[in-house]
Every structure is written in structure tokens, then in C-alpha cells.
Amino acid sequence: MAKIIDPWGSELVEDYEKIVKDFGLETFGAKTFPKPNKIMRRGVVFSGRDLEPISKAIKNKKRFYVLSGIMPSGEKIHLGNKMVVENIRYFQERGGDAFILIADLESACTRGVTLEEAQRRALNFHIPAYIALGLDPKKTTFYFQSENKDVIHLAYEFARKITLNEFKAVYGSADPSRIMAAMTQVGDILYPQMEERMPGIIPVGVDQDPHIRLTRDVARRTKEKYKFFLPSGLYHKYTPSLDGGLKMSKSKPESCIELPEPIEKVKKKIKRAKTGGRDTVDEQKEKGGRPEECMNFELQKQHLVEEDKELQEIYENCKAGKLLCGECKNISCKKMDDFMKNFNDGVEKAKKHITKLNFVKFQ
Numbered sequence: 001m002a003k004i005i006d007p008w009g010s011e012l013v014e015d016y017e018k019i020v021k022d023f024g025l026e027t028f029g030a031k032t033f034p035k036p037n038k039i040m041r042r043g044v045v046f047s048g049r050d051l052e053p054i055s056k057a058i059k060n061k062k063r064f065y066v067l068s069g070i071m072p073s074g075e076k077i078h079l080g081n082k083m084v085v086e087n088i089r090y091f092q093e094r095g096g097d098a099f100i101l102i103a104d105l106e107s108a109c110t111r112g113v114t115l116e117e118a119q120r121r122a123l124n125f126h127i128p129a130y131i132a133l134g135l136d137p138k139k140t141t142f143y144f145q146s147e148n149k150d151v152i153h154l155a156y157e158f159a160r161k162i163t164l165n166e167f168k169a170v171y172g173s174a175d176p177s178r179i180m181a182a183m184t185q186v187g188d189i190l191y192p193q194m195e196e197r198m199p200g201i202i203p204v205g206v207d208q209d210p211h212i213r214l215t216r217d218v219a220r221r222t223k224e225k226y227k228f229f230l231p232s233g234l235y236h237k238y239t240p241s242l243d244g245g246l247k248m249s250k251s252k253p254e255s256c257i258e259l260p261e262p263i264e265k266v267k268k269k270i271k272r273a274k275t276g277g278r279d280t281v282d283e284q285k286e287k288g289g290r291p292e293e294c295m296n297f298e299l300q301k302q303h304l305v306e307e308d309k310e311l312q313e314i315y316e317n318c319k320a321g322k323l324l325c326g327e328c329k330n331i332s333c334k335k336m337d338d339f340m341k342n343f344n345d346g347v348e349k350a351k352k353h354i355t356k357l358n359f360v361k362f363q
């Protein structure tokens, strides 16, 4: 039986190729979309679901949308969130209308966060953080789930279209809070098509694929009435934990880079990160390092090194034993220093313009 990867994090992906096969996904190639961004070029974005409508929309300059959600269940985010923003930005730059939903209803029903608290966190930090990470606010529509009556209406109407057994087959379990949260997400994913039917893409970690599958099932079953395009999904790998675990998580603070976080603390974490280095300097010079097993290299590949040429040089110098781990981690620390400064400045700047953003409002 295929392993169930659910959006609430009960299982982690160990074998991405197997997931592509088990989930019936498409392998993402560097030629799937024009001028791919760095995480697409480097295989961090590894798969998708039904990507052709999006590549056609980009090619033919037709309308399409890109949607992602912010879960304000905590005061901070972590470095892994940067990849979602990088992909949203990519589609914004290729003509996509961006929608960012604040999952305040989901935070309330799955994490017990009040709506007021979720809204405060989103306005004070999460939305400015996404802007600081590269989201273009001028081309983005924002909304709170609790204030979007179209989303709520769709969620309730579509709840009739799914049986409990189907829900269990997709998510592995079916407690009431998860059902409420998942149906609200179905409403979210289809909401941008209320005004005009168009293809849409949801860039997420692969653990969110169940939401895409459920939404596609619902869109098929309501085709006669709504004629929605089936949404596409784009999936990236997780940012691994600095100790070598599969996924960076705030539950393991020593191996997770939070945003924001004091830079000296982050540097200490990088210095302690698991590498693919050898036991002694002499051995490393002789045999070379193993970047494919190295969390520092993974950080550079996913987040810190923009230019492919520079990343290639690090890789080759590591393999040839010309680069030692201390020096290599210093490169990461310096880049992280610049990144964190830009991020903190970007958050402060974005906060000043928060009231000018385009929020969906209902009477």
C-alpha cells in the first residue's frame, strides 16, 4: 500500500522518486517552464501535477493564478518557507495573478489560535516576511479565510461532494478539525476562479498534495455547475534539518533556522551542521568531501548561493579536497549574514505599507 503523506506532518518523505510514482506525479524538468528559477534548475522543485495548462498559459500569455497560504500558528517562520515565496515570485514575473490566503480558520480549528491572534501575527510579521522574501505585493491579492464568504460558501457546498471513506483514503485519517480545514482549503484553491475561470498553480511541499487531489476531485464533480479548471500542483523537496534529518522543523530548534533569528545564533547552528567532510583534514585533502551528504551544501544549494557557477565551484572544490568544511561554512555564514540583514530590513519596510495592500473585503 502506498504510504500516506499528509499535510499535517505525520509522515516524512524519504524517497522522492517513489513519491512521484506512488502519487502519480509528473517529474519536473528544467525545461518544464521557461527560464526556471534556481530551485527549479537544481532539482529542489522535483515534481508537479498537471503542469501543462500552466506552461501553456505562460507561453500564450493567458491569465492564470498562483496561490499559497500562510498559517499563522506561530510567531515566526523558518528558512524552508523561502522556497514557496521564490516560486510564487517566479509565476508573478511570468504573468500569474498571486493570491495569498491567511489560514486563520485553519489555525483556529487545528491549532487553537484565536482569529484575532492569527490576524495580528499575519499583519505584524507573516505578510511582511513574505514580502521581504520576494513576494511582489503590487501583484498580490490577500485575504483572511474568516473574512472571505466565497471561500466559506464553497467549503460548505463542496463538503457534500466527498465521503468519509474518500477523505480517509486521501488523508489517512479523518478527524473533524481536519475535515473542516481541508474543505476550507478546497474553497481557497478554487476561489480565484470565481470571477473568471482560469488555470491555477499551487507551489507547496509535496506533503500538501492531498489538498490538491481533493480539490481536483471536487472540481470534477462540480464541473457541470462551476466549470472550474482543475488546479495544478508544483512540489519542492523539504529543506533538511541541519543535523541531517529529513525536514527542518521548529520542533528541533537547534537544527532549524528560524526567521527572524539573531545572526550569531544562526552562525553557531551552521558551524554545528552535519557535513560530508572527512574525519581529518589530511583525509579530506586526499579523498575530497561528500557534498551530496552535506547539510551545509544543501543550505547553499537551496537558499544561499544564487549563481549556479559559484555553486558548481563549491561542489567541485569540495570533491577535489581543495575546500575544507570550516572555510565552506564561513562562506555560508557570510551569505546568511547578508540574507538576514536584508530580510530584517525588508520586514520593517513592508510593515509600514501593510494597510495599503490589496485585501479582499466583504460588506
Ligand code: SF4
Pocket: 275, 276, 277, 289, 290, 291, 294, 295, 296, 297, 314, 318, 319, 323, 324, 325, 326, 328, 329
Ligand atoms: Fe560540505 Fe563544504 Fe565540507 Fe564539502 S567542504 S563537505 S560542501 S561543508
